[in-house]
Amino acid sequence: xxxxxxxxxxxxxxxxxxxxxxxxxxxxSPTTQKYLVETMGGGVALLDYNQDGLLDIFLVNGGRINDPxxxxxxxxxxxxxxxxxxxxxxxxxxxxxxxxxxxxxxxPNSYGMGVAVGDFDNDGFPDLYVTGYGPNAxxxxxxxxxxxxxxxxxxxxxxGWSASAGFFDYDRDGSLDLFVTRYxxxxxxxxxxxxxxxxxxxxxxxxxxxxxxxxxxEGGGRFRDVSSLTGIAxxxxxxxxxxxxxxxxxxxxxxxxxxxxxxxxxFHNERGQRFxxxxxxxxxxxxxxxxTYAGMGVVFADYDRDGRPDVLVTNxxxxxYAxxxxEGGGRFRYTSLTTGLAAxxxxxxxxxxxxxDFDNDGxxxxxxxxxxxxxxxAKINSGLRYLEPPLLLRGTxxxxxxxxxxxxxxAGRGLAVGDLDNDGVLDAVITVLGGRPVVMTGAPLIxxxxxxxxxxxxxxxxxxxxxxxxATVRVGDQMSYVTTAGSYLSASDRRVHFGFGxxxxxxxxxxxxxxxxxxxxxxxxxxxxxxxxxxxxxEPQ
Amino acid sequence: MILVCLLLLAQVSPELxxxxxxxxxxxxxxxxxxxxxxxxxxxxxxxxxAAAHVxxxxxxxxxxxxxxAIPALRKGLELNPELPGAHGMLGAALLAQGFAAEAIAHLExxxxxxxxxxxxxxxxxxxxxxxxxxxSLQSRPNDPDLLYYLGRVHARLAQQVTDRMAxxxxxxxxxxxxxxxxxxxxxxxxxxxREFQAALKLRPDLHGVHLALGEIYLSAGDYPxxxxxxxxxxxxxxGSAVAAYQLGAVLLNLGDAGRAVKELERxxxxxxxxxxxxxxxxxxxxxxxxxxxxxxxxxxxIEQERNSLLTEAAHFQLAQLxxxxxxxxxxxxxxxxxxxxxxxxQK
Numbered sequence: 001x002x003x004x005x006x007x008x009x010x011x012x013x014x015x016x017x018x019x020x021x022x023x024x025x026x027x028x029s030p031t032t033q034k035y036l037v038e039t040m041g042g043g044v045a046l047l048d049y050n051q052d053g054l055l056d057i058f059l060v061n062g063g064r065i066n067d068p069x070x071x072x073x074x075x076x077x078x079x080x081x082x083x084x085x086x087x088x089x090x091x092x093x094x095x096x097x098x099x100x101x102x103x104x105x106x107x108p109n110s111y112g113m114g115v116a117v118g119d120f121d122n123d124g125f126p127d128l129y130v131t132g133y134g135p136n137a138x139x140x141x142x143x144x145x146x147x148x149x150x151x152x153x154x155x156x157x158x159x160g161w162s163a164s165a166g167f168f169d170y171d172r173d174g175s176l177d178l179f180v181t182r183y184x185x186x187x188x189x190x191x192x193x194x195x196x197x198x199x200x201x202x203x204x205x206x207x208x209x210x211x212x213x214x215x216x217x218e219g220g221g222r223f224r225d226v227s228s229l230t231g232i233a234x235x236x237x238x239x240x241x242x243x244x245x246x247x248x249x250x251x252x253x254x255x256x257x258x259x260x261x262x263x264x265x266x267f268h269n270e271r272g273q274r275f276x277x278x279x280x281x282x283x284x285x286x287x288x289x290x291x292t293y294a295g296m297g298v299v300f301a302d303y304d305r306d307g308r309p310d311v312l313v314t315n316x317x318x319x320x321y322a323x324x325x326x327e328g329g330g331r332f333r334y335t336s337l338t339t340g341l342a343a344x345x346x347x348x349x350x351x352x353x354x355x356x357d358f359d360n361d362g363x364x365x366x367x368x369x370x371x372x373x374x375x376x377x378a379k380i381n382s383g384l385r386y387l388e389p390p391l392l393l394r395g396t397x398x399x400x401x402x403x404x405x406x407x408x409x410x411a412g413r414g415l416a417v418g419d420l421d422n423d424g425v426l427d428a429v430i431t432v433l434g435g436r437p438v439v440m441t442g443a444p445l446i447x448x449x450x451x452x453x454x455x456x457x458x459x460x461x462x463x464x465x466x467x468x469x470x471a472t473v474r475v476g477d478q479m480s481y482v483t484t485a486g487s488y489l490s491a492s493d494r495r496v497h498f499g500f501g502x503x504x505x506x507x508x509x510x511x512x513x514x515x516x517x518x519x520x521x522x523x524x525x526x527x528x529x530x531x532x533x534x535x536x537x538x539e540p541q
Numbered sequence: 542m543i544l545v546c547l548l549l550l551a552q553v554s555p556e557l558x559x560x561x562x563x564x565x566x567x568x569x570x571x572x573x574x575x576x577x578x579x580x581x582x583x584x585x586x587x588x589x590x591a592a593a594h595v596x597x598x599x600x601x602x603x604x605x606x607x608x609x610a611i612p613a614l615r616k617g618l619e620l621n622p623e624l625p626g627a628h629g630m631l632g633a634a635l636l637a638q639g640f641a642a643e644a645i646a647h648l649e650x651x652x653x654x655x656x657x658x659x660x661x662x663x664x665x666x667x668x669x670x671x672x673x674x675x676x677s678l679q680s681r682p683n684d685p686d687l688l689y690y691l692g693r694v695h696a697r698l699a700q701q702v703t704d705r706m707a708x709x710x711x712x713x714x715x716x717x718x719x720x721x722x723x724x725x726x727x728x729x730x731x732x733x734x735r736e737f738q739a740a741l742k743l744r745p746d747l748h749g750v751h752l753a754l755g756e757i758y759l760s761a762g763d764y765p766x767x768x769x770x771x772x773x774x775x776x777x778x779x780g781s782a783v784a785a786y787q788l789g790a791v792l793l794n795l796g797d798a799g800r801a802v803k804e805l806e807r808x809x810x811x812x813x814x815x816x817x818x819x820x821x822x823x824x825x826x827x828x829x830x831x832x833x834x835x836x837x838x839x840x841x842x843i844e845q846e847r848n849s850l851l852t853e854a855a856h857f858q859l860a861q862l863x864x865x866x867x868x869x870x871x872x873x874x875x876x877x878x879x880x881x882x883x884x885x886x887q888k
Binding site: 280281283286288289290338343346347348381384 | 828
């Protein structure tokens, strides 16, 4: 990321930036009652809401909680300190708070959690879906810099406690559908105290599981709850993260759901009609010792360049982040040990996660927003700590190596990825519970004088959904799936990014062939595509 | 019962016999207040009859009214020190009221080994207490009360040794090691690491210290540090199966399955059939592609362990392994067993 408009406010680490104008402070309202919701927010989205070519940042706030809470609960979301915030990126890469002007200062009386981004009405402008404890909200982007709350008309308020959500086109009808994870059967007016001799946030096993929600886009701004019809509601979970990809190559997007303290779920898409939960059979339900873990964030992408999407799930310290390599035939193998990931993450607790090529060497790297869930974990295990620095692991062709990112420990939660200044190097925004977000750039990883080659691809669907979500883009042996979902509570830029190192072939060619498989079924091949640029591709009619 | 037998030998009035029978009937019916009233009358009518007082004491004892049981039993034993059962009851009543020292003589006479052990423990005669409690355990091996007191006496004896070491050898390596172990038990991991390292400085050849350090590092997820300590322990104590197992397990977590297999095979050779080691060995063998050997080890875990977490893990491993081998029916069967075990445990 370039330096215009950016400062080194956080200093020391060249990876961390403080963009001018990005003055958001997350308010989570910690109490002595240890209401579980306090420690679980908040999300972030990178989207180009005004289609000026620059990514903007949307941040989800928590809410006000009295200690103890007074019923009926009022999260104070009308108070500016508790608003969600939209920051428009300016030409000099500084940011301006446009929340009020964009019509996003009001919303339901919910404690905010996450955000999903997708152009559900195919008008060319990305819309926002904001989740929380309480009703969720769908904001339609009117294309003139403003958003309108269309939740009621769309019928997507959900209720209960929602966490991550994502837009995808599960039935490939050209309209984006919406998947909403739901965490626990928990209520702030039925809070229980856990931990002795001091209060601590309760473990999820103290609460019953709940079903996730799948909304089918019916067109005309309306959605229909098809959770039962499609089999999604057949299993209840304690879901925090969700990611989409077509793991078995049948052309239909499948769903991975990260569950907290129980088995993980992999919903296989039965040709756009129903979903079947197959995690155990596929080998992704448990860690390799048959244990459950606290699944929080998840990413569904191909780390070993074999053309098949793999799964990475973040969890709590001593559990080891779970990496599952897709071996084909609908089977995965747990590879946290053999890739070195287990040894590198055994002491860490992770939330938001990305598997992207931050150094443009052609191998996907791992970036994780980290912190334990318990703010007093050190009292329970003196070997563990609450605040942690974000983790960056460089992918080196099947194994991972740590990169010293920063010593700055924080309560990282959400994480979204995108090239904020369009310089060909991916950046990321990490949210901090009760604090200011952190902007990270991969620029220091790029060797001066001999920058590696890259290509960013932006799709525009015609018969497919306008965002092209669900398309696969292949360049050589690299495969990317177009999605804004994944991570934890967050939505990343929908553009896909490829790094190629310093040469593309034996002669160091500067051109590549790009192969796109659209959700509509169309296949598009673009040859002799020059690299080091942003490639706009429209789906052929 | 004592009273009835003695009455047969004594010259008694019809009124006394009537009260004795009424007391016995009430006692049999569980009506203890009536039994007490009747036996009080018996003691009043026959104050020199030892059995009258003992039976009154016995009913008080049964009512858990130890305060009244004690004088009645004492009176009976004054009149006849050889009355069967009375000493044991008096000793138990005294112990229940906290008069352990006085109880001991009566419990000895009454041959109540378990209560005698408790009384001896209460007065600080720990070694004698240990003997009596161990002897009692022979006949009641699953008595939680007995096990509790046995645990207490062992802890006391251990504490006495620890106190002596601290007082007489405060700077000895073993004393420092003991302090480190106490810190580990108290959850002070940083303090424990300091003390263990201090112990090693004093005596680098101490057994168990590297192992303990490795376990602390392992519990904090620091695999490289744990590996270093486990390796040091295996070099110091090459015959330690536990050290070999721990080293193998941590190597597996570090992604070095090849070396993990070697260490876990060594652990298995040193102490055949350790289920934890077999399970880890099987996992390491899967990672190195030795599916057949892994299958055998998982099956051995299931043979040896019934309904444990290790069995559950072995079923899981077999389900995964069979699925990778294309043995779908076997995989389904193991998956069912794994899920059944999980659901039973969760209930």
